[in-house]
Amino acid sequence: MGKETQFISVIKQYEGVIFKITTIYTDNKNDQQDLYQDIVYQLWKSFDSFRNEAKISTWMYRIALNTALTRIRKKGRQGISISIDKVVLEHTEAYDSQFEERLKLLYKQIGALNALDKGLILLFLEGKKYEEIAEITGLSLSNVGTRLARIKQKLKSQIVKN
Amino acid sequence: MDLDEIKATWSQMSDQLEQQKKLTDKIILEMTQQKYKNKFSKISMYETIGAVVCYVMAFYILLYMKELDTWYLLTLGIFTLGCLLVMPFLVLRSLKNIQRVDLVNSNYKEALIKYTQEKNRLLFLQRLGIYLGFFMLCTSLPVFSKINNGKDLFLSATTWLWYLPVMGVFFFFFARWGYRSYRSITDSAENILNEMDQ
Secondary structure (H helix, E strand, C coil): CCHHHHHHHHHHHHHHHHHHHHHHHCCCHHHHHHHHHHHHHHHHHCHHHHCCCCCHHHHHHHHHHHHHHCCCCCCCCCCCCCCHHHHHHCCCCCCCHHHHHHHHHHHHHHHCCCHHHHHHHHHHHCCCCHHHHHHHHCCCHHHHHHHHHHHHHHHHHHHHHC | CCHHHHHHHHHHHHHHHHHCCCCCHHHHHHHHHCCCCCHHHHHHHHHHHHHHHHHHHHHHHHHCHHHCCCHHHHHHHHHHHHHHHHHHHHHHHHHHHHHCCCCCCCCHHHHHHHHHHHHHHHHHHHHHHHHHHHHHHHHHHHHHHHHHHCCCHHHCHHHHHHHHHHHHHHHHHHHHHHHHHHHHHHHHHHHHHHHHHC
């Protein structure tokens, strides 16, 4: 299989994950699309390095999160205007307004976290084990545990406020 | 929405995303070919244009340096020249450093620390540039007046009588605004760095 074919298959496998990362790190559709492309471009640029690595998901999450993190956001955007709801649901056959509301709330709560915590909660919600989260983020295993406990606490207090 | 609901919603969204895969081979390949539109590229372009303007002005002062025939005009000329040459260089170098953050080999923590530090440095330089630029408005006036018209402004006090107070008041409000904005951005960056160590 050629490099391009392999890359396409990897991106297709992880397109949902990239979408979720772009959603929590941006607050409008244009920025989201820009970031999506940036991430795919960075993954392509470093695809050769992945082929020597053991775990594809670690490589993918690391580069995607780093790209999201080091990207300059346009100034002057106000608040968190969740424009992704339609993007997520427009292609589904059954439109579920309740689910869309829950999704908005979810992004609002995650959007209120800082950059580091956003990455951690995303990895946690993606079902990553603490060991892999530590590997991707460079935090110690105990630090991952402590931080995730704090984030959960933060989210709980946000939930109470709401 | 409690934590279990967050997890459930996330999981439901993941399932839906799995079902509605939209990327085609063509789109993916286009994304790899299209030029990377990093926001820094735009900023770099503006800063490069700014740097060229500064260097042209610096060259102009250098060319007519001999016209600055008193110690104070020469001092102001050298100061202005120094600012015009050094500041754009530092800003462009700082921008380059930000773009050099290694996204591939760094983990999330390393990338965040490096990026935050470089961003702070750039912000500091930009603020410094604004302050110096403002200061330069005062220092360059007599320099260019002497070079262009052969007139020593220090010998005709009337210009300074209105120029300095107006600039002083303007600078006070401008500097206060600049400092506050800078503090709020760097404080939030510092918080992230501090939290990393906890």
